[in-house]
Amino acid sequence: MCQTENAAEAEFCRLCHAKLPEAPEIPSVPGSGAVGGQETPAAGGEMPDWLSRLRQEVTGEAGATESAPLSGAGDDLDWLGAMPQVGGEDEGPPAGEVPEWLGASASGETSTDETPEGADVPEWLAKIRAKARGEDEGEPAFEVDEAAEITPAPPPVPPSAPEAVIPVEPEARSSLGLPDWLMAARPDEAPTVAPSSEPERPSWLMGVTDDGSGELPRIPALVFDGEGAPPPPALDIDLSSVSAQVPDWMGEGRPPEAADRSDLAPATLPAWLEAMRPVDTFRSVIEIESAEDAAVESAGPLAGLRGALLAEPVVAMPHAPTGKSARLDVNERQYAQAELLHRLIEDEQREVRPRPAAKARPSALRWVVAAALLLAVGVPGLLGVPAMALPAFAPRDLAGLVGVVDAIPTERPALIVFDYEAGATGEMEAVAGPFLSHLMARGVPIATLSTHAGGSVLAERLMALQGAGHNYVRGEDFIHLGYLPGGPAAVQLFAASPRQAVTSGFLKAEALTTIWDSPVLAGVTRLSDFTLLAVITSGSEDARVWIEQSEPFLGEAPLVTVVSAGSEPLVRPYYESTDPRVNGILSGLTSAVAYEQRLGEPGLAHSRWSSYGLGLLVAEVLIVMGAVGGIATGVVRSRRR
Amino acid sequence: MPVQIDPVLLETLGTLLAAVLTVMVLSYILGDNALFRIATYLFVGVASGYAAAVAWQEVLQPRLIAPFLNLSTAQFGAGPFLTGVVVPIGLVGLLALRLVPGAGRLGGLPVALLIGVGAAAVVGGAIAGTLVPQTLAAMESFSPFAVAPQTGETGFERMVNVLLVLVGTVGTLAYFRFGVRQGEEYAPRYSWRRVRTPLGAVSIPWPVFPFLGEVFIFVAFGVMFAGALSATLLYLTERVQFLASALQTLLSGLFPIA
């Protein structure tokens, strides 16, 4: 609000056109004599006590009658009734609660000189008086003296209960409204205030006029609108004679004492800071536009007010700053240093082109090893010499495997899983050959399956190779169930329900609708219907999957694994137990050669035995030479250290 | 679609191609070169194309496409057709959306199904097929009268072997659980303590079982290495023998013996 006086019945402010709030009903205090003869409200509520005392001060009316209990407009002012009631002047606080000198001031008595002796004057006030009497005029009321005895802080002013309100003399000398009692405390210059018939009014109440219209006391607007009388100028008060408790900074017109303090050396700014002194950016004079020139806010919650900070042009619409920004004064030396730093950083950030890696040349040792091995495996095959002796003793496991194959019934097919890659054909065909040959020799029908994409082709290749010697015909003696993708889940599906897992087959006869119509698979509906499950694999992972997934569904059918020599240790735990999951194991060329010897059918294993043996020997020699060389190198190095 | 190709010609050309490719790959011994790279990239392309053809011909086409071609009115809407054909087609379609930017999230359904089923199969197989049986197998009897069914061992030999297998099993598990501490992979793992025995004070490594497990593990690695080297020598043997036979066939073809 713009603090402009408006008529009581006005709805909008005459200055800023803001909607005025409804004037609250002020309860009237009978006989209180409002300022200016203001009519007391006829009905209802009464004036709050503090307001009545205020009026008393202003009007000087004696005695405020007891106020009727508040029953103001609405029930909002009920709480005022709970406040202690203050009677008139004659009914002030009981003696003793308020010192007489305070009471004398309240009643308009003048001088503290007239303060009766023996009055109950607080100690602190007495000290002030004494000090004031002993001070010369013009001495600062407040001295900075570290060695000075620190005077105890004066006790606080007694709680200003409503009954202790003291009217302020209209001629109070302090522009900050120091009460009279404080002023009266000065022994020399106690203000003499002539009793006036006029009610004493504090300076801040000077602007309050009484036009006898019966309205509330009007407080002049803080904004000069030209209509009302301007408030009286602030009174200049010479605070030099004020008590010692008043600090210097409260006084106006006090001569600056900075010159008296010569113990501080003037500050000298460093050059770099001096260079950063902003120029041309600060306006030395701040202009305050008059209320008439002030724009009226048209948006936001402050709409209609004059003199408010405009939101839209300033805040909502940001604009580029006007005026010059701070300019940095840089000398030549600083510029050179900045350039140097910039060049250093640029060098760091410049990308270093990676040098192309030098092509690694294979070492001579690699050629020697390769040549030795190639010769070792090639010479026996090409020349037939040397012919390595065949193993004289069969491995212990072979007997068990042979016994398993010899014991299976031949009317039901055996399921052979070809789970090795094309790269392992060199070993797996040689090792699995005698096993398949044994099955064919017994006349067991064979069904092949693979969880690898190329397994069916490898199965056909090996079956054709081995079957040629046993007149095994595809479609009559063996069939290919085909490819089964999906890993463990697919194996589980096949173990639980073979007919639903595989439907198409590989190299199936045209006449067959599904592969399960083949006579080779007659009567086979479950995994346990197969006479044997054999897993031919070069890796232990495939063997483990088949062992784990198929075991619950095998029933009495044995499980046999034909594995690479490198995977044997990880499959053997399933074999070496009192309740084995694997009933037979065949691993390594040695076992295969022994198997072929047992069958009396030299095959692939025999053909590769000499090359394999010589290659193995050459590898052993090379390893021994390398170990000796490594140990010798280590010994020599340690001696050199 | 049957294709009539002269099998002899096919075999001859095929063998020649295989021999050339074998030599190209073996040239890697001399160092990485363009011939080796061409051969390996060719192999990857052929293997991928063949796998895709097999997956389509043996799984997807007979399960998803053929039923539609052979569909009768009665079968359409039947439960087996819906669950066996329609739903898988939908799942495959959603899976294919993984390749489409922006719609890939819908492919989460078939992937979730695959992963859930796969995880269940792995867990079930691991517990029922390995954990329980192998734990029971580790508790072999130390009775000297028991006979190993596979090898026929009995008596003291069998007791020693059973003990060694048990110590190896426990030591290996102890090595991986207690032997390696996070952040201390290169710190000395064992200290030596002197223990009084009837034979006198003996220094033993501490902790014992992880130390023993380390020994057993590296013995197992040595056995696996020897087996792997044996296998790869067989692969090399097979290739060299193939080259020799191919060369022989080629020479006999070029210079037939009258």
Add this chain to the structure above:
Amino acid sequence: MRGGLGIVWAAIAISFGLIVLQGYFIDLEVLRDVRTMVLQWAVVLAAAALLLGVVNLLAVHLSKIGAQEKGWPYSAVLVGALVVTLLVGLFFGEESPLVLAVFQYIQQPVESTLAGLLAVSLTLGAVRLLSRRRDRRTYVFLVTAFLVMLGTGPWLIGSNGGLHQLMGEARAWLSQVWAAGAARGLLLGVALGATATGLRVLLGADRPYGD
């Protein structure tokens, strides 16, 4: 939406996973058919995933060719081989002699030769082992490998002698007792890890299928 779909995927993975898992321990008859159906869906999806993987491989190398990155001619060879093999397999059938010939005369020889090169690498590694590292584990590893190799293959002389037989027995003892004990521990550890990982998926703690 993102959180909602993730919860749906988790619910699907957990529910179907539990249906399959119960078959290993309880095998409720009412769920047997559902279990079989779910496993069939998994088989079909696995094949489809293989196809999608091949498509992705094709896309990667095609982009490499299009961008003329380093080594793009090799990618062109790969793409050409893939497309030709796939088309031949689709048009002529994967059982046709042409396709079988592609497998037998291209894939199998190259893959076998690559595996054969491992013999050189493994031997070279064993030769250099002690010159690079000499500690207790290296000695145990190398000595064991040497003894097993000695007991596995034939000798030039005395191949069937007593010493060779003794080496054979030593080889069997090392691989069937010492290595078997460690392997059993390894298998138990692998099974425990697989169980923990699988259970995390089945309980929804791990969601590798994304949100």
